[in-house]
Structures are given as structure tokens and as C-alpha cells.
Amino acid sequence: AQKVTQAQTEISVVEKEDVTLDCVYETRDTTYYLFWYKQPPSGELVFLIRRNSFDEQNEISGRYSWNFQKSTSSFNFTITASQVVDSAVYFCVGRMDSSYKLIFGSGTRLLVRP
Amino acid sequence: DTEVTQTPKHLVMGMTNKKSLKCEQHMGHRAMYWYKQKAKKPPELMFVYSYEKLSINESVPSRFSPECPNSSLLNLHLHALQPEDSALYLCASSQDPGRETQYFGPGTRLLVL
Numbered sequence: 001a002q003k004v005t006q007a008q009t010e011i012s013v014v015e016k017e018d019v020t021l022d023c024v025y026e027t028r029d030t031t032y033y034l035f036w037y038k039q040p041p042s043g044e045l046v047f048l049i050r051r052n053s054f055d056e057q058n059e060i061s062g063r064y065s066w067n068f069q070k071s072t073s074s075f076n077f078t079i080t081a082s083q084v085v086d087s088a089v090y091f092c093v094g095r096m097d098s099s100y101k102l103i104f105g106s107g108t109r110l111l112v113r114p
Numbered sequence: 115d116t117e118v119t120q121t122p123k124h125l126v127m128g129m130t131n132k133k134s135l136k137c138e139q140h141m142g143h144r145a146m147y148w149y150k151q152k153a154k155k156p157p158e159l160m161f162v163y164s165y166e167k168l169s170i171n172e173s174v175p176s177r178f179s180p181e182c183p184n185s186s187l188l189n190l191h192l193h194a195l196q197p198e199d200s201a202l203y204l205c206a207s208s209q210d211p212g213r214e215t216q217y218f219g220p221g222t223r224l225l226v227l
Contacts, residue, residue, distance in 0.1 A: 045157070
């Protein structure tokens with residue numbers, strides 16, 4: 001089965017706290033692609049990052065960092081010093097090499113309170 | 115520039131109306147997509163166009179009719195919709211329908227009365 005699981009339905013933090021959004025994926029493909037998208041209340045899905053299965057290097061972009069671990073089939077996303085503007089629904093998404101379709105996790109709603 | 119534009123932003127229509135949603139990208143992408151997203155759910159794929167030809171129809175009812183007039187434009191024609199079709203309709207594009215990242219537009223919020 002090919003599946004992306006985001007177990008956290010909703011997270012609420014106070015501004016400046018660090019927060020980690022979990023993502024676990026299942027696939028039998030050896031080549032696959034993982035993404036994170038942000039969906040603010042306006043509705044647009046904003047692309048944040050893409051990782052290929054053959055590239056396990058972690059990445060940091062400003063306050064955002066991603067931890068890709070094939071050993072645990074996880075692709076977690078951490079926001080450091082969260083801000084109110086980070087409030088959104090975040091989707092972890094997978095695409096397997098054997099399929100054209102994006103496989104969306106159920107999304108994690110992040111609320112950052114001032 | 116990774117911009118996909120969609121018009122209109124909001125649309126209210128009756129069940130007997132005919133309307134169209136429009137999507138445009140100028141990134142030279144050769145694959146374009148329509149998604150439907152219900153509240154508190156992830157997007158669901160409806161159609162895929164590859165090099166201006168319909169390559170995937172995810173068993174979407176015929177009251178939704180896609181059209182790709184050229185490589186930059188994608189339309190979704192709506193006719194005789196039902197209230198349960200009310201949703202956010204998202205357009206996306208990618209360099210090709212294979213391994214490339216999909217970039218999404220802001221969506222059209224559709225309400226069917």
C-alpha cells in the first residue's frame with residue numbers, strides 16, 4: 001500500500017515556540033518523492049520542499065527544517081520560533097515512481113497563538 | 115516565477131447554470147491538473163492534461179468538462195452541478211506529468227445553490 005500518514009490533526013502553540021509536524025509514509029517503490037505544502041486560510045497550496053528518495057540530506061531554510069529518515073519512513077517538518085503567520089494546514093505529500101498521482105496526508109492544522 | 119493564476123476567486127451558481135473556471139500559467143509547464151478539495155479534507159485529483167491532451171480522468175461526472183485551449187490555459191466547464199459539488203477547485207501545473215513538483219493556484223471557491 002502507498003500511504004502518507006499525518007497523525008497530528010491539530011496543533012496549537014504559542015508564538016516563538018518550536019513545533020514539529022510528523023509525517024510517515026509507506027511505499028514499496030525504491031524511488032519516490034516527498035513534499036510539504038502549506039495551505040493558509042486563503043486556500044492556495046504553497047510548495048515548501050521536495051525530497052527525492054535517493055537524497056536523505058536534511059534541509060534548513062530559515063526557520064523551517066526537514067528531517068528525512070528512510071530507516072523510519074519519516075519526513076518530519078520543524079518550525080523554529082513559530083509566528084502567527086505560520087498558522088495554516090500543512091500537508092505532507094508523496095509521489096511514487098510507479099504512479100502519476102500525489103498521495104496526500106490528511107493534513108495537520110497548526111494554530112500559532114500570539 | 116512559480117505562479118499559477120485562477121479566476122474567479124469565488125463563484126456562486128444555481129444547479130441549472132453553466133459556468134467556467136479558468137487557470138493560467140506562464141512557466142512553460144506541459145502538465146496541468148484540476149483538483150477538488152472539500153472542507154477539512156486534502157485535495158482530490160480530477161483531471162490531468164499532458165501536452166494539451168487529457169491523459170487522466172479520475173472518473174469525474176460528466177457535468178465537469180475540462181478543456182485545454184493551449185499550453186498555458188486550462189478551463190473547467192461546469193453544467194448542472196449539485197450542491198455537493200460545492201468545494202475549493204484548485205489548478206496546478208508541473209514541468210511534465212512525471213517526477214516534477216506541482217505548483218498550485220489560489221483556487222476558486224464554488225458554491226452551488
